[in-house]
Amino acid sequence: MLDTLRESYFKKTTQFIVINREMIVVASDNCLFHMSTGMDITDFHPFFFSLSELFESEEGEAKQKFYCIQFDILGKTYYIDIETHKQNPTELVIVLNNLTDHYKSVHQIKQVRNESIIGFNITQELNKELEVQRGFKNKFLANVSHEIRTPLNSILGFVSVLENTDISKEQLDILSIIKTSSKNLVTILDDLMDISKIEAGKLEIKNRRFNFLEFIETLGKTYKIRAEDKRLELLIEINEKLPRFLVGDHLRINQIVVNLLENAIKYTHQGSISFKVYTNSVNARRIPVTFEVTDTGVGMPKDKLESIFDSFTQLEKKGLFGGSGLGLSIVKQLTHLLDSDLEVNSEEGVGTTFKFTIHMGVSHNQKKEPSKNVVIRHKTKGKGKKPRILLGEDIEVNQMLMMKLFTDHGGYSLDVAKDGERVLKFLDNYHYDLVIMDITMPRMDGLDTTVHIRNHPNKKIAKLPVIALTARSSEEHQQEAKEVGVNAYLTKPIDTDLLFSTVDKYLNRYKRKPKDNEDEEALS
Amino acid sequence: MSVSKKIVLLGHFGVGKSSLLRRFVENTFSENYVVTIGVHIMKKEVIVSNQKVTLIIWDVEGTDDFTKYRPSYLMGASSFIYVFDASRTVTYNDLKYNLSHLKEKYPLVPVHIIGNKVDLVDKNEVLENLKQQDIQHSYLSSAKTGENVEQLFENVAAQLLENA
Ligand SMILES: Nc1nc2c(ncn2[C@@H]2O[C@H](COP(=O)(O)OP(=O)(O)O)[C@@H](O)[C@H]2O)c(=O)[nH]1
Ligand SMILES: [Mg+2]
Numbered sequence: 001m002l003d004t005l006r007e008s009y010f011k012k013t014t015q016f017i018v019i020n021r022e023m024i025v026v027a028s029d030n031c032l033f034h035m036s037t038g039m040d041i042t043d044f045h046p047f048f049f050s051l052s053e054l055f056e057s058e059e060g061e062a063k064q065k066f067y068c069i070q071f072d073i074l075g076k077t078y079y080i081d082i083e084t085h086k087q088n089p090t091e092l093v094i095v096l097n098n099l100t101d102h103y104k105s106v107h108q109i110k111q112v113r114n115e116s117i118i119g120f121n122i123t124q125e126l127n128k129e130l131e132v133q134r135g136f137k138n139k140f141l142a143n144v145s146h147e148i149r150t151p152l153n154s155i156l157g158f159v160s161v162l163e164n165t166d167i168s169k170e171q172l173d174i175l176s177i178i179k180t181s182s183k184n185l186v187t188i189l190d191d192l193m194d195i196s197k198i199e200a201g202k203l204e205i206k207n208r209r210f211n212f213l214e215f216i217e218t219l220g221k222t223y224k225i226r227a228e229d230k231r232l233e234l235l236i237e238i239n240e241k242l243p244r245f246l247v248g249d250h251l252r253i254n255q256i257v258v259n260l261l262e263n264a265i266k267y268t269h270q271g272s273i274s275f276k277v278y279t280n281s282v283n284a285r286r287i288p289v290t291f292e293v294t295d296t297g298v299g300m301p302k303d304k305l306e307s308i309f310d311s312f313t314q315l316e317k318k319g320l321f322g323g324s325g326l327g328l329s330i331v332k333q334l335t336h337l338l339d340s341d342l343e344v345n346s347e348e349g350v351g352t353t354f355k356f357t358i359h360m361g362v363s364h365n366q367k368k369e370p371s372k373n374v375v376i377r378h379k380t381k382g383k384g385k386k387p388r389i390l391l392g393e394d395i396e397v398n399q400m401l402m403m404k405l406f407t408d409h410g411g412y413s414l415d416v417a418k419d420g421e422r423v424l425k426f427l428d429n430y431h432y433d434l435v436i437m438d439i440t441m442p443r444m445d446g447l448d449t450t451v452h453i454r455n456h457p458n459k460k461i462a463k464l465p466v467i468a469l470t471a472r473s474s475e476e477h478q479q480e481a482k483e484v485g486v487n488a489y490l491t492k493p494i495d496t497d498l499l500f501s502t503v504d505k506y507l508n509r510y511k512r513k514p515k516d517n518e519d520e521e522a523l524s
Numbered sequence: 525m526s527v528s529k530k531i532v533l534l535g536h537f538g539v540g541k542s543s544l545l546r547r548f549v550e551n552t553f554s555e556n557y558v559v560t561i562g563v564h565i566m567k568k569e570v571i572v573s574n575q576k577v578t579l580i581i582w583d584v585e586g587t588d589d590f591t592k593y594r595p596s597y598l599m600g601a602s603s604f605i606y607v608f609d610a611s612r613t614v615t616y617n618d619l620k621y622n623l624s625h626l627k628e629k630y631p632l633v634p635v636h637i638i639g640n641k642v643d644l645v646d647k648n649e650v651l652e653n654l655k656q657q658d659i660q661h662s663y664l665s666s667a668k669t670g671e672n673v674e675q676l677f678e679n680v681a682a683q684l685l686e687n688a
Contacts, residue, residue, distance in 0.1 A: 042528075046567040049528050049580045053600050066596045068562020068585075079562060103561060111559045114586075118538045118557070121612045 015096040017041070018087065021055050023048065026091060032080075032098050033073060041094075045071055047082070054084055054092060062086035068103055079103035138196035145189040145196075149471045150395070152189070153492040156182050157401040160496060164408065186493065191330055198333045205249045205337055206475070209363045212246040213238070215254070216277055223261045223275070232268055239278030242289065244368075247361030251475075252334050256342075257291055259331045260354045264295035267352070271296030286361055294353040300346040308344070387507050388430070391416045392423040392437035392446060393469070401494070402436070409500055420444025424452055427461050434507055439470040439481065446470070447484050454485040465506035469494070528567075528578040529602040529684050534593070534626075537586030539609035540640040543667035545583050548677050553668050560585050563597055572682045579681060588614075590622040602687075603634050603680050610639040610650045610664060619659055634687070636680055637661040643669050 015032040019025055019041050028035040035041065041048040047069050054062045064084045071078040079102075083095040159179045163172065197203040220236040227234040257275075264273045276292040300308065309332040328342075335342045335356045346352040389412050393399050399416050406414045415430070417423040419441045426432070435453065439446035446468055456462040468486045470477065478489045488502050533541040542560050546552055549566045564583045569576060584597050598604075604626060608616035619637070626635055637659065639650060643666040654661055662679065665672040 046565050046580050049567070049578075050530055050600050064596055064599075066563075067594060070560075070562055070564040107559060107561050110561055114537045114559050115557065118612070121614050124614075125612060 013098045015098075017094040017096070019048075019051070019092050019094065021052075021090055023052055032078075032096055033071075047071075048094075051084060051092060051094070054086065055089075062092065068099070134199060138200045141192050141196040145192045146471060149186070149189055149492070152182055152185055153471055153494070154395075154397040154401060156186070156493040157398075157405075161401065161404050161408070191327065194330050195333075198330065198337070203334075203337060204475070205252065207247050207249055207361070209245055209247050209365075210250040211244060211368070212248075212360075213242065213244045215250060219254070219257060219261070220275065223265070223273075226261075226265055227273055230265060230268070232265065232270070233272040235272055235274040237274065237276040237278070239276075241279050241282055242277065243287075243362050243366055245363035245366050246287075246289070247363055248358065249338065252338060253291075253358070256331050256334050256338075256356070257293070259327045260291075260293040263327065263354075264293050264297065264352070268295040268297035271351075284362060286359055288357050288359050290355060290357040292353060292355045294351060296351040299348040299350050299352050301348050305344060305346055309342070386411060386413045387433040388413050388415070389503070390414075390423060390426055390430075390432045390435045392418075392420060392435065392441060392449060394418050394438065394441045398438065398492075405494070405496060405499070409496075412503075420446065420449035420452075423449050427453065427456070427464070432464065433510060434465045434467065434503060436467045436469055436503070439468050439477070447481060447486075450481075450484045450486050463510070465510050467502060467506065527576075528580055529681070530580045530582060530600050531603045531605060531680060532582045532584055532598055532601045533605050533607060534584060534590065534622075535586055535607040536588045536609065536615040539586065539607045539612075539615050540667045541586060541605075541607045542583050544607065544638070544640060544665065544673055544676075545581055547667045547670055547673045549581075551670075553670075568677075570678060570681050572678065572685055575685060577681050577685065579677065581677075588618060590625045598630065601630070601633055602684050603636065604630070605636045605638055605676070605680060607638045607640050609641050611641045611644040613653065616654075616657070616659065620657070634683060636663075636676065636683075638676055639664045640667060642666050642671065 012031070016027075016029050017025060017035060018027040023041050025035050025037055025039050025041050027037065033044070035044055047066075054064065062084060063086065066082040069080050069082055071080055077100070078098060079100045081097040081099055083097070085093040085095070087093050156179065159175055159182065163175055163179075167175070194203070216236075216238055220234070224234045224236075261273070261275065273293065273295045276294075277289065278292075279287045279289050281287040308328050332342045335358070338358045340356045340358045343355045344352065345355075389406070391399070391402055391414055393402065393416060399418070403414060403416065406412050415426060415432075417426050420437075421443045423435065423437065424444075427435070437446040437449060441449075444452075450466050450468075453464060453466060454462055465487045466485065467488045467490060468481045469490050469492065471492045481489050487506055490499060490502060533545065535541055537559065538557060542558070542564065543553060545564075545566055546554075549568045560583055562585055565580060566583065567578055567580045569578050571577075582597060582601070584593065587593065606619070606623070606626075608619060610616075616639070623635060626633070639654070639661050642650070642664040647664060650664065663672045663676045665676055667673060
């Protein structure tokens with residue numbers, strides 16, 4: 001009984017076969033597969049071809065084990081372990097062990113594992129490709145924005161010049177349209193630059209101590225006027241708990257709030273805008289500060305709310321670009337950079353609220369810093385010798401623009417050198433009081449030229465004030481310029497007032513330098 | 525009697541070894557990925573310079589670590605075909621390392637290197653990558669389109685006869 005039972009189990013999983021040197025089946029118990037005596041075993045399955053060489057080998061080597069050989073027989077798949085033993089020099093015993101069930105479960109596990117690994121690989125490859133593409137895109141964006149900015153600056157510059165000529169009211173109106181449109185273009189370019197930087201992870205957050213209350217008050221004043229232009233009321237609420245001096249990224253916060261206020265004014269046609277800044281904390285070191293801008297504007301339906309923060313990449317995918325522009329997407333990303341998030345609540349026809357909270361350090365020094373030396377106007381007119389200024393600028397329209405600005409303003413004499421090498425030559429041959437230089441110039445750029453000036457053997461030349469003028473407005477560039485010894489950094493389009501106040505400031509300082517202990521009174 | 529030769533397909537899993545074999549033997553292709561476990565063996569007769577050769581092709585379960593191959597699978601091989609997936613760099617980043625292992629264990633067995641799935645990639649990019657890694661491939665193939673599949677096996681067979 002036991003024997004027959006054992007045999008029946010045995011039979012189901014194992015088959016014994018004997019073959020000769022010619023690969024002919026000499027005997028088979030046919031427990032698994034039918035193999036008739038006299039057949040060529042390689043006709044049964046090509047696996048058996050590999051056994052022929054075992055006849056040539058030593059007895060030990062002829063004993064082999066092959067695991068998990070797949071047999072497809074009559075539409076069924078079997079997984080078989082195969083063992084060989086050399087019976088005598090002319091005969092080989094083959095043992096087939098059917099382990100199909102076992103291997104099928106192994107198969108299932110491996111199927112899942114391999115698929116997930118391959119899926120992961122593919123995602124990795126895709127990401128790699130996206131990274132590369134994104135890198136290209138960001139570089140392209142940055143370059144294109146820069147290229148467009150240069151001609152745009154000269155347009156804006158000459159528009160200002162034209163405004164001050166004798167033209168009709170109608171022409172003035174047209175000019176103001178050109179000006180507004182060009183300024184909008186500049187804003188779009190700035191946005192593009194910011195996006196490329198954010199996406200490239202190049203936008204750094206710089207936390208510094210600043211007069212927070214004054215900052216908010218100035219913002220409030222500016223936007224009160226802007227709102228009044230549209231007959232809107234701007235209500236400002238600043239919570240009393242807020243300290244005057246905080247530590248944070250003043251520039252980025254400004255960028256966010258300005259965007260939100262602009263947006264509110266743009267989409268509100270009647271009613272009011274409220275701007276609230278508050279904290280719930282009285283902590284001494286670090287506090288959450290919430291900024292909230294609410295308008296009574298057109299509002300947005302729910303489905304649109306979801307897409308207002310779409311990144312450039314998302315917009316690109318959808319093939320959309322325009323409408324609300326990129327402002328809100330940048331604002332959203334900026335709040336993320338500041339470890340915050342921009343929340344929005346909106347109801348169509350009722351209004352919209354944007355809100356974000358950032359954590360800022362509380363400055364341990366809450367006293368106003370001693371007021372910096374008031375800018376001393378350098379009134380040169382009718383005071384004898386005009387200060388001589390050297391301008392390094394390669395682009396002709398920009399040269400013309402500057403010459404025009406300086407002539408109109410009066411009180412200075414301006415020479416123009418068209419590259420860095422010439423700037424140095426001029427300095428060697430003539431006396432100047434100040435240098436204004438474009439940073440991108442052929443032969444020798446503004447930064448290299450500044451290095452040469454600062455290392456000039458003539459002490460007077462080495463100490464000349466240098467004002468850099470450039471279309472590149474990034475902080476890295478400013479930092480770089482500062483490091484080589486540029487005194488001030490002005491970006492194009494040129495703000496005429498800022499230009500002359502900066503020029504005057506440094507002319508005065510430079511004059512004071514040789515006699516350092518002279519007091520300010522004596523200078524004015 | 526015709527000669528029979530054992531050829532072994534090696535490489536990471538999912539690179540298309542089974543698909544190449546199926547394309548070559550049955551001229552079919554499926555997008556479905558069915559993992560090969562152990563070894564699946566197929567044969568095909570080819571005629572090279574008027575001589576009949578039966579290729580016994582062992583499609584061995586893929587692995588990224590060639591030291592893990594069971595010796596009984598590789599034993600008696602006349603040729604190795606090392607397949608990688610041109611669309612996944614992981615499948616050929618370690619190619620040189622694996623090759624050196626083969627050279628050490630089976631110094632006499634020639635290795636043919638095949639970059640499969642070229643239908644998915646920019647060929648020039650792959651060629652550039654291979655050049656950078658100094659990988660000498662024999663063919664870029666596609667089991668899906670059939671590109672270079674027959675050629676690669678015939679090339680292997682021809683070389684076998686030369687060596688014989
Ligand atoms: N597009 C494309 N897919 C392929 C090609 N060769 C194989 N595949 C697919 O890749 C997956 C893995 O193929 P398979 O032959 O099982 O790979 P193996 O593990 O190396 O045997 C399957 O989904 C196939 O359909 C090819 O040349 N082109
Ligand atoms: Mg396979």
